[in-house]
Amino acid sequence: MSDHTEFSIAAAAKALDDMRAARPLVQNITNYVAMTISANVLLAVGASPAMVHAVDEVEDFVAISSALVINIGTLSAPWVEGMRRAATQAVALGKPWVLDPVGCGATKFRTDLAVELSRLKPAIIRGNASEIMSLAGAAGAGGKGVDSTAASDAAIEAGKALSLATGAVVAITGETDYVTDGAIVVAIEGGDMLMPLSTALGCALSATVGAFAAVRPPLEAAVYALAVYAAAGAEASTHVAGPGHLPAELCDALYAVDAAMLERRAAISVLETEAA
Numbered sequence: 623m624s625d626h627t628e629f630s631i632a633a634a635a636k637a638l639d640d641m642r643a644a645r646p647l648v649q650n651i652t653n654y655v656a657m658t659i660s661a662n663v664l665l666a667v668g669a670s671p672a673m674v675h676a677v678d679e680v681e682d683f684v685a686i687s688s689a690l691v692i693n694i695g696t697l698s699a700p701w702v703e704g705m706r707r708a709a710t711q712a713v714a715l716g717k718p719w720v721l722d723p724v725g726c727g728a729t730k731f732r733t734d735l736a737v738e739l740s741r742l743k744p745a746i747i748r749g750n751a752s753e754i755m756s757l758a759g760a761a762g763a764g765g766k767g768v769d770s771t772a773a774s775d776a777a778i779e780a781g782k783a784l785s786l787a788t789g790a791v792v793a794i795t796g797e798t799d800y801v802t803d804g805a806i807v808v809a810i811e812g813g814d815m816l817m818p819l820s821t822a823l824g825c826a827l828s829a830t831v832g833a834f835a836a837v838r839p840p841l842e843a844a845v846y847a848l849a850v851y852a853a854a855g856a857e858a859s860t861h862v863a864g865p866g867h868l869p870a871e872l873c874d875a876l877y878a879v880d881a882a883m884l885e886r887r888a889a890i891s892v893l894e895t896e897a898a
């Protein structure tokens with residue numbers, strides 16, 4: 623029996639403790655919309671963020687970071703070159719990097735870049751259902767700009783195929799989140815329907831996945847980061863009347879999240895195992 627069938631809330635809490643103890647420096651090449659909330663989320667959960675994208679320094683910065691997150695939300699040509707160099711450097715130095723293929727499928731430029739970056743050995747790819755289906759080349763991806771028009775369960779098979787094609791662990795978010803390495807599929811429950819109504823919370827989740835990738839192998843990092851975020855998102859949503867105050871409440875919940883909150887607000891289940 624694989625260790626992978628032993629995902630648990632207790633192990634998520636231990637991963638969170640280990641991440642906070644390490645306070646990993648997480649380099650983010652992310653979009654203008656997501657920068658502040660991503661940095662605040664990382665600080666609140668216990669990591670150390672830096673938003674660094676200049677082509678002249680990305681490689682040096684990767685060398686001092688524990689993980690790298692590349693998010694293609696607001697692109698321009700010089701940023702693209704920085705993304706290529708940063709990803710290549712991370713792999714050369716054996717540091718995990720996370721790809722968030724924002725809006726993959728919306729334009730050819732964006733889709734081509736997401737495909738190119740997905741071939742540069744990301745440890746984890748995290749996106750919404752439309753983005754993952756598009757990146758996998760699956761039919762029916764849909765998508766409306768950066769928003770998903772597909773349910774996360776519709777992207778599970780595409781996520782498995784993308785994982786097998788790239789070697790990355792793939793995380794698909796939505797009402798239920800799914801994480802796969804091409805064989806195992808883990809489901810994470812939690813969060814709240816208000817979350818997609820507040821921009822860039824998915825981007826900030828990808829940053830959080832980067833923090834966990836600094837202290838756990840990719841499959842565990844993705845599952846436990848998503849569980850922590852699902853718990854905090856559900857908790858935060860009980861404190862707000864609508865999406866406006868959600869980012870601030872989410873940061874407070876990420877600061878407070880512990881084993882008890884994880885137990886109360888999130889659930890992890892293994893849907894498919896290697897043997898299935």
Ligand SMILES: Nc1ncnc2c1ncn2[C@@H]1O[C@H](COP(=O)(O)OP(=O)(O)OP(=O)(O)O)[C@@H](O)[C@H]1O
Pocket residue numbers: 724749750751768769770795796797798799812813814815816817818820821822823824825826827851852855
């Ligand atoms: N209907 C829902 N119910 C519960 N949680 C949800 C729901 N939709 C999204 N979430 C949660 O919101 C977070 C962000 O996921 P989402 O799929 O919205 O990302 P995204 O589309 O990439 O967001 P963005 O591009 O705005 O950053 C995840 O933690 C996810 O579990």
Ligand SMILES: Cc1ncsc1CCO
Pocket residue numbers: 653655656695696724768821822825
């Ligand atoms: C709204 C938006 N536009 C480009 S990136 C971004 C943040 C959510 O993905």
Ligand SMILES: [Mg+2]
Pocket residue numbers: 722724725749750768824825
């Ligand atoms: Mg997104």
